[in-house]
Amino acid sequence: MIIIWQLKRLMSNIGIWQSLFAPVGVGWTLTQIAIQMGYESILAPYLFLLWYLMPLGLIVGGYIYWPKRSSSKTLPNLDTEIEIRVGDIFSSKAPIVVTIPTTLETEFHSNAISEDSIQGQYTKKYCKDPSVLKLCLQKLVQDNNDFSTVKNFYSNGGDVRKYKPGEVLVIREFDRIAYCTTFASFNEHGTAQISQQEFYDLLPKMWMGIREKGEFGSVDVPLIGSRFARTGISRNKDILRELVYSLSVASADARLADKVTFFIRPSDFTRWGFSFEFIERLLLNVCDEHQQRMMENGSIGQPLDV
Template sequence: MVSNIYFKILKKVGFKRLRDSFISNFGLFWLFTEPGALFFPEKLNFGWIGYLWLAVIAMVFAFIQRFPRRSVCRALSSPDSEIEIKIGDLFEQQGHLVIGLNDVFDTELGEIIKPSSVQGQFLTKIYSSDRLKLDADIENALQIYNYPRNEEVNKKLGKTWRYPIGTTITLGSHDNRYFLTAYGYMSNDMTVQSNSDYIWQSLSKLWQEVRLKGHSIDVSIPIIGADLARTGLPRMALAKLIITSFVIASKEKFITRKLTVMIYPKDLSTGQKVAKVERKGFYKR
């Protein structure tokens, strides 16, 4: 599957860059071999076979130079932190994880929460599908923080207590914390609505929580606000929003040593942009 992903990324993004690298490499190799043939014509009389080998070597080097990477990482000048964009599974990462939720902190799989979503996988992979345990942990955390809430009496399915957008709680242990942040409004028809303002607000609260509870341990975050959140924003724009928010908050006060923005392999439309982010120099903010 990984090889297939790489081919698709290469096909849609890398062919022009591959061609440019091939031409550059071939010209460089030819620059050094041609003068040598003038001084050693008998030893460097390769003919067509040598010409083809030169082309093959140039192409191999071009592939090595341009083959899509699974991650791009850049250091911030201030403070001492790193930002990485990585293709992979969020739940295979070390350190702390960010889980985006709606404003009522629903956890029930099916019509309310899609099992394949980050929230759904959080329940199945981290809590072994024990929804009662997860609900209890969420409720305890919300009570500790004493967040204001309002009851949504017209909501027929799932939870009914609505919390402010940006409400963020911490679950897990010292080395493996899970930061749950509410970035979307759960409508009574079971659809989640969000926008750039909601996401920015939730990210601002998230970084505050990470400062307090993260202990500088690396943090991985999915591209929150995509798909079912109906923000209308492409994943690339959402990734930039996350990174920009982190950079601005980090300049105010240190958050963590490293933030990794995770892209699922199936989200090829975003995966194709990993190299594009690097070319645009976005990390130089």
């Protein structure tokens, strides 16, 4: 899928077409000059070779203009690499952040959880059945008495436990570690939603939970809140900015991981107007802000404007 995305972007770049035809054009011009100088009889048998310059131009142009799929920077003084990658987060094996409802809902048949969501894909690939994931989450909750809970009553009269956003439950039972993070709540219409302020508040809590309970190494993070939950944030660029910036702030006191990779789906990259110019500027500003914060003995800078 990522190759198809790269090919589409390559074909939409005018540079690749210039590379394709430019060698032929230059060769043809030089040939015409040589013919005017009286070398036509010598060059005539070899004119067909000009068309072989097109594959050469395509190879050179493909090398020069092949679309990037990732960009990364290292946080100063911490050696923590932050990477923003376009691709499928499930092509990786590193521990993954999986956002889950605050009610720990896992079933597909209730239409509460989309099979295309990160939770849905993780369930199908690693847990096989939503009930298996549910049992794992319930056991982890029983082992963590410090979770804050309230009663949440649905319109059908049933009630379930509801947990505050940002709680991290680490699942190690399957082939890929998951940092299940309570995220959105369902309204009376069954739509997952979280307020903008709740989203901002849960990020530091999520990073702290990963640092305290997780594996020190690599962490894969999707563009959480960008598809199936209403966050009150209108642009996915703002969501990415908040994720990266909050990681930098959370790393001010202690190193969180060797590497944190934020994944953007190829379709989302195109749909929401992302560019690597924006991504590289964001990473540069985050690292500069982080270095300044470290120099000021941990004082927090202002939100980035990129």
